[in-house]
Amino acid sequence: MSAHAISRMTYFITLVALLILTVISFALAQLELGAFEMPAALLIAGIKCVLVLLFFMHLAHASIGSIVAVLTGVIFVAILLGLIATDIGTRPDPGPRLPFGGVPAVQAPR
């Protein structure tokens, strides 16, 4: 089984790395990074997810079948997010927007 390959020390180092990344992410949020804020936060979150998957969840030593299952999920998420982002990002400005519930209201331009 997969857990044989990972020592308790590795778990501890992984936890420390995760906590350091959390502090970095928190510190970056206090700075005004503007357009880089979201990509930076998501990049750190992505690194943290990979650490949890590889070491806490033993994916580094899991069977090919398990890895394929995870990759399938991740790839479909990427397709979903990517295509919707390109759709919405390339639409012309839709003009005044409806508030929640769809009742029209006067709204100041952005």
Add this chain to the structure above:
Amino acid sequence: MPNLRPFPADHFGTAQQQAHAATFGMWVFLASEILLFAGMFTLYGAYRMVYFDGFVEGIDHNLQLLGSANTVVLLISSFCVAHSVADLRDGRLGLAKGMLTAAVVLGLAFMTFKGVEYADHFREGIFPGGRGAFFQDHTTAGLAQFFTLYYLMTGAHAIHVTIGIAVLAVMALRIHRGTLVPATFHQLEIGALYWHLVDLVWIVLWPLFYLTGTH
């Protein structure tokens, strides 16, 4: 003596084969969970692109310290659970139980913080669907969408945390009663995978709802 089910079960050739099948099944389930949350993440991304100002205002309104404390709480609990799997595997039953209990306590702490946060929002009149007094005074477009997604996504996550706490508590109890033993530690490993998924989802939710505002 506790009543143990035969291991491996009749339809498996070896114990390793049964453990492998069970772990693979769990990963397939986790992949489907990722897709469930992906739908919500996509909604978030789409609405954020359309209502950027409302989302930034909403994030600024959330309690950043409480959300960040919850991130640390879940990360440590994940470490405890990973540790307990190794402990059970090596026959250190007391330590395995202790680590699981610590994870359960941390999970409860997470839910308490979340409850405090929800209560704070309710007091201010922030409810799902853009209902409540808050939205009378704060009319930035997208605020209602932001807080509806906030309740939907953190709520779905909180349901998972609740189930995870129950799973870990049952595992600790089974170790205590002697029905979960080192030979079948893969059962704990599968429960642990679920808890780590809960951690993974929160790792992504945290920046989306607490960090990427203007603060």
